[in-house]
Amino acid sequence: MEVTLTVNGADHTLDVPDNALLVELLRERLNLTGTHVGCDTSQCGACVVHMDGRAVKSCTVLAGQADGADVTTIEGIGTADALHPMQEAFRECHALQCGFCTPGMIMAAIDLVQTSDDLDEAAVRDGLEGNLCRCTGYHNIVRAVLSARDNM
Amino acid sequence: MSETGGTGIGASVRRKEDVRFITGAGNYMDDINQPGQTYAVFLRSPHARAKILGIDASGALATPGVVAVFTGADLAADGIGDLPCGWLVKSRDGSDMIQPPHPPIAVERVNYVGEPYGIVIAETLQAARDGAEAVVTDFEDLPAVVDAATATSGDQLHESVPNNRCYDWEFGDQAATEAAFAQAAHVTSLDIVNNRLIPNAMEPRAAIGCYEAASGDYTLYMNSQNPHLERLVLAAFVQVAPESKLRVVSPDVGGGFGSKIFVYAEETAVTWAAGKVRRPVKWVADRSESFLGDCHGRDHVTHAELALADDGEFLGMRVATTANMGAYLSTFASSVPTYLYGTLLAGQYRTPAIYVEVQSVFTNTTPVDAYRGAGRPEATYVVERLVETAARELGMDPAELRRRNFIQPDQFPYETPVALTYDTGDYEASLDRALEHIDYARFAARRAESEALGRKRGIGFSSYIEACGLAPSQVALSLGAGVGLFESAEVRVNVTGSVTVITGSHSHGQGHETTFAQVVSEKLGIPFENVEVVHGDSGRGDYGLGTYGSRSIAVGGSAIVKAADKIIAKGKKIVAHNFETTDDRIDFEDGVFSEQESNRSMEFGEVAFAAYVPANFPLDELEPGLSEKAFYDPGNFTYPAGTHVCEVEIDPETGTVEIVDFVAVDDFGLIINPMIVEGQVHGGLVQGIGQALLEHGVYDESGQLVTGSYMDYCMPRADDVPSFTVDTTVTPCTHNPLGVKGCGEAGAIGATAAVMNAVTDALGVKELAMPATSETVWNALGGSGAASGAA
């Protein structure tokens, strides 16, 4: 099937199998390998991207469902020279170790900050429970999100 | 933690590696592709124990896109050897442990669910999956042995292993221990199950095997914690390719925790298969495969006793453990419940007599090997549950009972009855700091407040010790290790004065690119930005033993210091030549070589340039170039230690345990980057808490893994755990040049006992099985919100 979508501001029309997932389209067709796959049950959040401004698990969205959508991945929110405030906060607060969960965590965290008022520690922990991190123990991720909240 | 500014030792420098990770530019295994690559899917046993009567691959070979199907017989016919265990443990009667055959791809029998018995290679992943579906395998299902505690009386799994017993090991002085128990005023005993854990690094394991027909060279890309060791084992033992023809590259790796140390079936098979199909072969585990195929951790059943005098002095300890090895002996499996466990049973205490017996058994489950802490969490759990229980039974304050038995600062070096020599420590300092942070004095008041609200509050301690910086080769080899455990480093000063450091350690989250650069920048007095750290490629570094056992800074870092010292020594020679004097008259400080009693000096960069532009060097005394290698073999283990205190509150209505406060005070010796060290502690603590409250690898009686996905295996999530109070005390390690001890495993080693001591304190019960889920806790409360008081 043919899918037309915008990814990180660029328009694409791609021919993909009917059962292709959005994450496969991003990684394999557009070479946007910052979006990761950490599970096969939609439980880990390594694959989170924004679709029309909302955080979605791209392993759980068919590429076809993204037809007409505006998708943003980790590669689209900032660059090494101009980091997004959430990226900056993750670095500043040492909110990553191996970095594998990090793109999904950052994308989920941006959505969380944008869609909540009065974000406190408990709300951050609650809001990120769909994203697994095995390295950091979450302590510094929570600190990073709370600090980015004040800069976004 | 104390912190200095700048970028040298002691500064919380922000990490060099982060920019690529936070912008999505990391280079993990699944991000790597090779031209013309094929895709592999493994055929995995659906049975816990079965005979393979026949494999019909014709359907797979007829599937469009399938390139080849191989079975265990194909690898065997090609001379591919068994996956070896690298540590020989001897039984009490002096006989060697029994190592059953472990073909990478099963040939006649399968012994656990998920064991690979074939490999399907195709043009696309989808075609490989379709091909695997089309293979018809005839199994004869056999009854499985699942439970470690009764494994010795179960069906015999391996022809060569009577009673399914791998070894029957003992350690310590049995007679002295019996004598201690005979005069004890009090004996505390516990039955302990150390629950099976599944490591779950977030990046699944993956491998790409490549073969170049013209040269006969193989390249294996994989996410390994020790690429050189992988190469050694695949070359020397499994015989996939000669060492000189095999390069192993381990790029950005998404966590390891032990599970990426071992030599597994999959990378062996894809490397071999690449030579067969003459194209690259790529395999990436999906999470379900990770659950079945990555080595699991822990899984001990233990009876433990502590003998005490009436004033609380520890007299002796007696421990009997059955350790589950799973179906085969994984790479380091035999050492985990023996030399990494029995030797740690002295803990921080002066217990004079200790005796431990360990029998290791085979079952029809995934192999068990080192998982963060590896043996030391199990030892800490035994010791610290015993001590806390003894305090309760004697009506003593658990902190005071520990204090009374601590090894004192003036007793170092301290030789324990279980063969270790602790070099240094101050255990009371960490305990005192922890008591302050948790505000122990007011605990009774907090407990009363909780009680008034109908909640149960408890506090628990864990004063752990670990032997890290693995390992003095001489000691390890004498105890049965098959490899030395030194580390290598190379410091290459480039012509322009920048420095490339090549280390045999591997970073999969630990931040070596930053920490090691801090060390070199400080040693050589050059800007942090000018130091580049390279790791993870057997084609770029001579040799390495990799990262595990909290060894990277203590052993790998020391090797780097040693190489840097050689650079300074060579630099002095060059400067001496330039100034027409002798090198003993040249000093080096802050990046400047200067002549004594003169105002002549040369900057580091000038010396580098001079080394590569060797104007009239006396060539038989002074070679051009400025690049040095070093191998560092530690003189002893390092002994990080500390006290963790956990405070919990339990809702009796639901059995839910909430950690309301957690304090970790650790002594890691000197610290290079406090920010990174704190992060290591946080992550370890959550793995330790996960074991206590959430995680459990469960098999049913037929040997099916019941907890084979994130739906069933409860991983700690952000809302399951608290923020932590983390602090350090410092006694520098006495035998390495940085004074460092290592910090990677401490959290996972200390936390579990602290949590369970707190939970049992809150409930008023002696024993409680891990994980203390709300169901377990609710049942312990009699299922009615009232404590049953029963153990």
Ligand code: FES
């Ligand atoms: S890959 Fe795990 S939730 Fe998408």
Ligand code: FES
């Ligand atoms: S940083 Fe490794 S999984 Fe989160």
